[in-house]
């Protein structure tokens with residue numbers, strides 16, 4: 193009979209050889225990361241006193257606060273329009289300034305740079321430092337130097353963005369084909385000429401994408417800069433919360449949420465358009481030269497008119513946004529003396545036990561929230577990804593919910609929880625947990641959908657159950673991106689947890705704000721150094737883990 | 743050798759969104775036979791194979807696989823049926839990050855209740871058998887190598903070993919050698935042929951290369967535009983007659 197087939201042939205060898213796979217670094221790293229995540233989460237829960245009872249009490253307090261905020265009280269339409277315009281202009285001005293500074297910085301920091309080594313290293317230090325310190329930390333400092341208002345906010349946005357734009361641009365520069373540059377050098381071109389005429393055109397699409405991405409982030413950030421007095425709609429939120437006018441605060445939060453969601457829709461639309469344009473626009477370059485045009489004349493066609501028009505419009509918007517910051521010379525000269533006072537006051541950095549404990553608290557809040565957020569985000573991602581969702585309509589609902597939750601800035605959650613639960617890391621942890629969950633769910637769902645569907649299909653065809661096919665056909669493929677994205681969330685959470693302290697939600701942010709208010713810049717410097725070290729350490733750990741888990 | 747056919751299609755029709763992909767196809771496959779399924783692209787070969795293990799449901803006619811009707815099975819019966827039918831894909835369907843041995847072990851999931859992750863989560867007896875099957879396809883020494891570091895031909899042999907661990911009574915292979923070079927193709931087809939002969943397993947294998955079909959199969963079945971246009975023992979066939987099926991399709995489409 194057919195069913196005896198497996199016994200028909202004798203075993204090929206009496207001794208089958210090793211049946212246990214050799215130990216690999218991968219297994220150790222995976223087990224280590226998992227153990228570390230569990231231990232850190234437990235430690236965080238213990239530190240902030242999280243228990244089912246305290247969580248239930250906290251959520252009860254939050255619900256009561258939300259009830260007190262109802263109904264929202266919107267400011268007048270004119271006020272809303274003015275605050276929104278100021279918020280947008282801060283983001284545009286900051287991003288524009290950052291781009292201007294990033295291009296030379298990126299070329300200097302790229303591995304392909306041919307100048308002196310120390311110059312490249314210096315550029316890299318600038319990139320790492322500006323990236324590690326959050327926008328809001330810069331905003332506090334700049335409010336001190338330039339005074340209250342949108343100028344400080346725009347500069348803070350600019351300085352922090354420089355780090356990210358320059359890093360991503362430097363990566364693009366390093367990846368660009370080196371042969372055209374060699375050819376230009378062989379013609380006797382100077383290094384600056386080589387960069388402008390061979391490398392810049394090649395990285396231009398990447399630069400556009402990076403700038404749009406950063407502008408998107410900056411628009412969200414500029415909505416909360418006002419909390420530290422750096423202009424935009426956040427000023428009104430801080431005023432309302434400070435005067436315990438919860439109805440007004442709710443109204444402003446609604447405006448912020450709607451603004452952020454509209455921006456999200458806009459950025460999705462732009463991304464879709466640029467993608468469609470890139471695939472359809474390939475033929476424009478091959479069009480024959482129109483008759484009657486002088487051979488040395490590029491001439492005008494629709495594409496060129498759109499490009500030039502877009503560039504001019506972007507430039508005009510940028511100039512308007514700069515002008516709106518009101519950088520009059522009298523203020524700037526006053527800023528100079530403030531700046532030199534800040535810089536000289538920073539040396540030598542003053543470390544203290546209290547400071548290190550606060551940094552540790554920020555770190556614990558961040559890692560605990562990232563681990564808990566990754567766990568919850570994984571569940572939500574499995575519900576939303578098209579290849580794992582048990583039920584399509586549920587997937588759509590969760591997806592919309594996640595966009596809304598992600599749209600609200602962390603600082604708004606933190607302000608709410610602080611108002612409901614009082615000062616301390618508990619409020620900060622809850623705020624971070626929510627945002628980490630939403631962020632992780634999005635990253636995980638996106639990467640789940642990019643996995644190869646064939647192993648799952650093959651196992652289903654072999655009679656495996658649903659969970660078996662998932663565990664064997666999808667999960668092993670997903671492990672690297674799960675770990676990579678999880679660590680990335682931890683990285684973002686660390687930066688954010690510093691910021692939340694500014695709202696009094698635990699961690700080192702409060703200390704930082706206080707040190708600047710009391711002119712103890714040496715403490716500020718120590719905090720900035722400590723944060724940069726921690727963020728750089730997490731990034732390095734993430735890079736190593738990703739390399740070994742691939 | 744005499745008995746109920748392993749596979750019986752009676753007047754099967756299948757379409758998608760109003761188009762007809764398979765039209766009135768009838769076919770019996772007895773135990774131990776190696777059937778090559780040929781025909782131009784879009785003729786319906788993959789669709790036919792997917793009807794056999796219940797991945798698609800026919801619009802008309804009936805499919806009987808190992809005495810069961812996959813379209814009428816409950817979920818658990820369908821799983822049990824699929825466990826007895828091996829399926830080999832053109833793109834292998836292996837998890838590249840995992841070892842060859844772990845990929846082979848996945849073939850036994852239908853006999854286990856719980857999800858598994860990692861070689862050591864499978865019982866020792868299964869690991870021994872998995873290594874035997876890897877040895878049959880000539881890859882016992884590569885058992886702990888990651889699949890994405892194996893060549894295409896080696897990966898397809900791992901996929902065959904995974905199918906063997908199911909102890910299948912029927913193997914369906916959908917263009918198993920379409921992404922392999924000629925030497926690797928010959929090796930994979932020879933392994934399938936040997937398994938079919940030694941274990942008495944029926945194989946239905948769709949192929950694009952006429953030469954391979956004639957050299958490997960006991961019987962050649964040709965589809966064109968969803969209809970069965972030829973069904974003969976491979977021994978009496980010439981390459982020219984088979985080529986005419988492809989040419990006719992090309993002439994009609996052009």
Ligand SMILES: Nc1ncnc2c1ncn2[C@@H]1O[C@H](COP(=O)(O)OP(=O)(O)OP(=O)(O)O)[C@@H](O)[C@H]1O
Pocket residue numbers: 758763781782783784785786787788789790
């Ligand atoms: N799931 C599906 N949904 C819609 N149409 C399908 C589906 N599966 C197959 N088809 C259509 O059925 C027709 C036959 O497809 P099939 O894959 O069976 O052909 P094939 O003979 O395997 O071709 P190839 O040699 O290219 O693999 C094609 O026109 C295809 O577009």
Ligand SMILES: [Mg+2]
Pocket residue numbers: 787788789916917
């Ligand atoms: Mg096919």
